[in-house]
Amino acid sequence: MHLTTLILSSSLILVIAILIYPLLTTLNPNPQDQKWAITHVKTSVKAAFLMSLLPLMIFLDQGAETMFTNWHWMNTAPFDMMSFKFDHYSIIFTPIALYVTWSILEFASWYMHSDPLMNRFFKYLLLFLVAMILLVTANNMFQLFIGWEGVGIMSFLLIGWWYGRADANTAALQAVLYNRVGDIGLIMAMAWLAMNLNSWEIQQIFFLSKNFDMTLPLIGLILAATGKSAQFGLHPWLPSAMEGPTPVSALLHSSTMVVAGIFLLIRLHPLMENNNTALTTCLCLGALTTLFTAACALTQNDIKKIVAFSTSSQLGLMMVTIGLNQPQLAFLHICTHAFFKAMLFLCSGSIIHSLNDEQDIRKMGGLNLMPMTSTCLTIGSLALTGTPFLAGFFSKDAIIEALNTSHLNAWALILTLIATSFTAVYSFRVVYFVTMGTPRFLPLSPINENNPSVINPIKRLAWGSIIAGLIITSNFLPSKTPIMSMPLTLKLAALLVTIIGLLTALELTAMTNKQFKITPTIPPHHFSNMLGYFPAIIHRLTPKLNLSLGQSIATQLIDQTWFEATGPKGVSSLQVKMAKTVSDAQQGMIKTYLTIFLLTTTIAILLTMI
Amino acid sequence: MTPVHFSFSSAFVLGLMGLTFHRTHLLSALLCLEGMMLSLFIALALWALQFEMTGFSAAPMLLLAFSACEASAGLALLVATARTHGTDRLQNLNLLQC
Numbered sequence: 001m002h003l004t005t006l007i008l009s010s011s012l013i014l015v016i017a018i019l020i021y022p023l024l025t026t027l028n029p030n031p032q033d034q035k036w037a038i039t040h041v042k043t044s045v046k047a048a049f050l051m052s053l054l055p056l057m058i059f060l061d062q063g064a065e066t067m068f069t070n071w072h073w074m075n076t077a078p079f080d081m082m083s084f085k086f087d088h089y090s091i092i093f094t095p096i097a098l099y100v101t102w103s104i105l106e107f108a109s110w111y112m113h114s115d116p117l118m119n120r121f122f123k124y125l126l127l128f129l130v131a132m133i134l135l136v137t138a139n140n141m142f143q144l145f146i147g148w149e150g151v152g153i154m155s156f157l158l159i160g161w162w163y164g165r166a167d168a169n170t171a172a173l174q175a176v177l178y179n180r181v182g183d184i185g186l187i188m189a190m191a192w193l194a195m196n197l198n199s200w201e202i203q204q205i206f207f208l209s210k211n212f213d214m215t216l217p218l219i220g221l222i223l224a225a226t227g228k229s230a231q232f233g234l235h236p237w238l239p240s241a242m243e244g245p246t247p248v249s250a251l252l253h254s255s256t257m258v259v260a261g262i263f264l265l266i267r268l269h270p271l272m273e274n275n276n277t278a279l280t281t282c283l284c285l286g287a288l289t290t291l292f293t294a295a296c297a298l299t300q301n302d303i304k305k306i307v308a309f310s311t312s313s314q315l316g317l318m319m320v321t322i323g324l325n326q327p328q329l330a331f332l333h334i335c336t337h338a339f340f341k342a343m344l345f346l347c348s349g350s351i352i353h354s355l356n357d358e359q360d361i362r363k364m365g366g367l368n369l370m371p372m373t374s375t376c377l378t379i380g381s382l383a384l385t386g387t388p389f390l391a392g393f394f395s396k397d398a399i400i401e402a403l404n405t406s407h408l409n410a411w412a413l414i415l416t417l418i419a420t421s422f423t424a425v426y427s428f429r430v431v432y433f434v435t436m437g438t439p440r441f442l443p444l445s446p447i448n449e450n451n452p453s454v455i456n457p458i459k460r461l462a463w464g465s466i467i468a469g470l471i472i473t474s475n476f477l478p479s480k481t482p483i484m485s486m487p488l489t490l491k492l493a494a495l496l497v498t499i500i501g502l503l504t505a506l507e508l509t510a511m512t513n514k515q516f517k518i519t520p521t522i523p524p525h526h527f528s529n530m531l532g533y534f535p536a537i538i539h540r541l542t543p544k545l546n547l548s549l550g551q552s553i554a555t556q557l558i559d560q561t562w563f564e565a566t567g568p569k570g571v572s573s574l575q576v577k578m579a580k581t582v583s584d585a586q587q588g589m590i591k592t593y594l595t596i597f598l599l600t601t602t603i604a605i606l607l608t609m610i
Numbered sequence: 611m612t613p614v615h616f617s618f619s620s621a622f623v624l625g626l627m628g629l630t631f632h633r634t635h636l637l638s639a640l641l642c643l644e645g646m647m648l649s650l651f652i653a654l655a656l657w658a659l660q661f662e663m664t665g666f667s668a669a670p671m672l673l674l675a676f677s678a679c680e681a682s683a684g685l686a687l688l689v690a691t692a693r694t695h696g697t698d699r700l701q702n703l704n705l706l707q708c
Contacts, residue, residue, distance in 0.1 A: 591630070591632070595630045597630065598631075601626075
């Protein structure tokens with residue numbers, strides 16, 4: 001057998017086996033030792049990462065992709081049971097996900113060290129990682145659905161990790177419910193595919209879809225992505241998910257799980273290429289999401305919520321890219337975004353723990369006592385805003401350029417540009433409030449960053465945020481040629497709006513100590529701070545409407561109508577009415593009864609006589 | 611119809627009409643009931659004689675015994691009515707009905 005394919009396939013199987021091994025050791029009835037989390041889980045993820053570099057290098061060298069079917073269990077016609085597809089999307093994504101997870105696990109061993117259930121935490125994270133790898137390497141919709149549901153459930157378990165806190169339980173439930181609404185779309189798409197194309201294999205779907213009008217399943221897939229990737233309409237779960245521990249936020253809700261929806265659309269993009277309805281939906285939905293969540297991020301005071309909204313905004317940007325028919329740029333943005341967003345979360349976690357679990361940015365400041373963390377926070381924010389030649393620049397600038405030079409919706413374009421400037425504003429706000437100025441935290445805070453398990457992950461991710469964009473773009477050619485020549489203004493558009501945003505933010509900051517405006521402008525501030533009143537309205541109104549509909553159905557329709565007016569009670573009330581009418585003539589008048597009896601007897605006798 | 615048959619039949623019918631048309635006293639209803647019982651007794655005795663069924667001769671005695679029970683039950687009701695309502699007048703019985 002050809003050596004390349006042998007090494008490729010076997011190393012990929014080995015990656016998955018390495019990841020599953022620690023989970024199998026937990027099936028042992030003897031309890032694990034204290035260090036299981038560090039010795040088994042983190043080591044396995046590190047080993048899996050190093051192992052997954054081998055297929056990456058082979059792919060770089062020879063462009064070899066593979067697709068293997070592992071387990072033909074039974075003759076299931078629409079799909080094969082366990083079928084892995086390692087095309088260029090999964091070969092690039094898997095090492096990146098493993099690298100980020102390795103850093104996060106090392107950080108989590110410091111962050112969660114005082115938690116007695118730390119082993120279970122690591123097990124959940126590992127299970128999540130396995131589900132995510134299953135999702136991205138799925139060759140058929142069934143396996144993808146398994147991974148999809150797996151990441152949803154692990155998200156629930158991990159957000160509600162501190163389940164003694166009522167807010168955490170609410171947030172976990174919110175995540176599950178919003179994801180479920182999206183899952184309806186995915187199941188509808190799968191059902192349509194099974195009914196019309198008779199297959200769940202992705203290759204076959206691509207081949208057969210040329211003859212069909214794919215609008216309905218595509219709307220289902222977009223709904224699924226809206227739920228999982230927190231687009232507008234199903235977005236409130238993502239800021240609420242910050243109730244979970246910071247490693248959870250870093251892994252799930254910034255790099256891996258929330259990009260699952262976008263990844264689904266990228267993987268099934270050939271279905272969408274020619275369907276203008278679906279593309280326009282993606283474009284407008286993404287543009288709305290990115291602007292709305294960026295506007296909400298402007299006035300938040302919790303550092304994790306600001307980063308969560310920035311994640312949501314970047315997800316909207318990825319959705320816009322898909323609507324532009326550029327799945328590879330979206331994928332590039334997924335990869336670079338993973339690095340700096342995870343690093344932002346890890347820096348936040350380090351700051352939070354150092355200030356004794358303080359998460360309000362109005363109570364931070366002057367953190368030059370934590371040089372490594374604040375530096376990396378700044379690097380991450382710069383990468384996020386698309387500073388030239390850091391990681392975010394390669395993807396974000398390419399997206400804005402593609403947006404500018406396409407014959408598409410000008411409204412979506414304007415929204416995206418405004419959102420890009422807002423990105424600069426809130427990133428600057430974070431950096432200003434957290435690291436600059438005079439300290440506003442308590443004097444006896446346990447500020448400490450000399451533990452290597454804090455610093456090394458942040459350093460690794462910082463290196464990733466700086467050079468990942470360069471490495472990925474210089475090694476992987478795009479399959480759609482980008483437009484290279486455009487007017488200078490358009491070329492510099494992203495940079496210009498970012499600088500405008502930054503200058504505006506600087507001006508506003510300089511005006512604060514001159515007491516220019518003592519109170520904020522109430523309506524816009526409250527709109528932004530209350531997340532556009534969306535959760536406040538929807539979380540009350542929709543359940544109330546549903547429950548009152550349910551109650552009126554149960555009470556008025558069933559109890560009062562079917563049971564009382566028309567059902568058994570209706571029959572009995574009719575009988576009672578008739579009986580009352582008849583019994584008006586039967587008032588206990590014995591004399592009348594006897595008289596009638598006599599008359600009846602007489603008539604009967606006469607009748608028989610005659 | 612032979613005169614004997616006519617006599618007890620008419621006694622029965624007259625007693626029935628008296629039972630159904632009694633208006634004032636409960637006692638008159640009970641008396642008519644006794645009259646009906648008497649006519650039935652005569653009818654049963656004549657039946658046994660007419661058809662010469664000696665085995666049927668016990669039937670009038672049975673009827674008499676049961677009529678005695680029934681008459682005593684009726685009299686007990688009369689006494690109870692007189693105790694609770696004061697008289698046996700029928701209009702007293704539903705005086706309190708609304």
